[in-house]
Amino acid sequence: MLTILFDGISYGMLLFVLAVGLCVTLGLMNFINLAHGAFAMGGGYVAVVMMNRYGLSFYWSLPAAFILMAALGAVLERTLYVRLYDKSHLDQVLFSIGLVFMSVAAVDYAMGANQQIVNLPPSLQGRVEFFGASIGVYRIFVIIACAVLALALQFVLSRTRFGARLRAAVDEPRVARGIGIDVASIFALTFAFGSGLAGLGGALGAGVFSLDPTFPLKFMIYFLIVVSVGGVTTISGPFLASLLLGVADVAGKYYIPAVGGFIIYTIMVAVLILRPQGLFSRAGR
């Protein structure tokens, strides 16, 4: 019972780290970036290449995945995404889904289509007993890492000067520019940060899920469910939504395996009918 709860929470936490970058770009910058999963996949492959080809430690591959994907995000933001901020949402969707297909084909070409496996360091393998339930060490690691990230994000957005500027830049770009906030560089930084988070999520997830070139397509649904259930105006919304979905998915598949796969979709449909703005969002934005 407790094991299932923990598995669900760790799965939800992973979903959160994978999806939070999307919440940032979608909620704060009002940009629909379906190619978000491509950054997550990129992070996963960075981890795979570093560990399997160069024999580096898993702990090093996590920051590396973050930094490389953030850099890639920054480059793409400056060269491609920046042209689409004032375009319609349909244009943004078409553009980013195109990027997804390009990334799938590129990774297929470069790395091959087979599943890649990350071999975790021995210190993260095995299980521990915890109040009578046995829990995988790696899952505990994931939960702690993601919880720290979520707290840090919430702090940055709501308590720091950068967070205030970002919120100002999103709500009223013209006024923000007028009072001397450099909106363009704030957006670039935010986008890069979101991409980096996706990369980190991908690297963390590679330890649990399989990694293959269809990863962005496979997980796109999950990102979008998290975002639509949690709403995009806060960090806590997607965070709670991820946990809810993770636990519901794992528990559903455990207790009623026959319909387990449908449970998260049912939750999403129910939420969209009852609270179209998202479960944890303030209405009227």
Add this chain to the structure above:
Amino acid sequence: MLRRTLLKGAAGVAMTMALTAGAWAQEVVKIGLILPMTGPSASTGRQVEAAAKLYIAQNGAKVAGKTIELIVKDDTGVADVTKRLAQELVVNDKVSVLAGFGLTPLALAAAPIATQAKVPLVVTSAATSIITEASPFIVRTSFTLPQVTVPIADWAAKNGIKKVVSLVTDYGPGIDAEKAFKEKFEAAGGKVIETLRAPLRNAEFAPFLQKAKDAAPDALFLFVPSGQGASLMKQVAEREFAKAGIKVIATGDVTDDDQINGMGDAVLGMITSHYYSAAHPSPENKVYVAAFKKANNGLRPNFMSVGGYDGMHLIYKALEKTGGDANGQKLVDAMKGMSWTSPRGVISIDPETRDIVQDVYIRKVEKVDGELYNVEFASVPKVVDPVKAARKK
């Protein structure tokens, strides 16, 4: 006047070209190989293609006076695309044989085309039992899941395993495996206490594995399609079944030669049953593995590759038997009952069902020269597809 001469000349040239093309076409036998070369089942496609090309390279492109031309098409693992490609190959390219088909739905999608065009369809990979019944032109060189599942169920029952939980992928072959295992195992006195099915596009096996573990069986029986074994085994290892006293057994699809090295020592000692292992100790197989690795940058051939290799062999031998006649009905008739020694052992085509008859091996994962292999330690000779055999009785 000048114009008319020119026209006549052009017409003449066109005529000769058409004639030579026609004469040439009769000397060429085209084989349309439809495989998932991209997408989640791409490893199957690459293995089969590599093996088919290796066979042609080893045996020459000429057989019974005809030149073999292999046309490889990528169906990306989508049934609609398979059907369209099969149609194009038959109508536009005028292929004499269709081959390949990585997944059951793909083979079933192409079956009506084989029937209508009277073109033999050699299934080199897909493994649901019913496939060969979809068209009288289908011949199979891979395996059926019940065929490789029944021996492991038998082995489990004979080796002190009483209670089993099965976990399979929720699609045709998975359900075939689940049923075959349950039937055989319960007939032998065991009990399958829980049958779990995970969705085909599934990332998280944790809840299913936890449920299996909580049911505290003697053994957990697994099946996932080729190419997905690695992620499953990673999560199996994480759950530490061995510590809970639960054996993990599977069909050989899970400990796929293509991926087993990446699974790590967690799979050591795992018992599986299948029709091919790269470690099969026969001289034919040693030659095959060495040649395959040499031609493919060190890639280890898996059970899909040997299906492709034998598929090509079957087509070659059938053409020899018909004296180069590529008529569909004649080719299929020639294929029926054919028997030969393949890298996997002696195999034959059942003349009634057009399905493969082969030895199935029980294997254990062991370390050989620093690499993980499925080492065979027992075999069940000449296994026919149990589903069709049961129906005949």
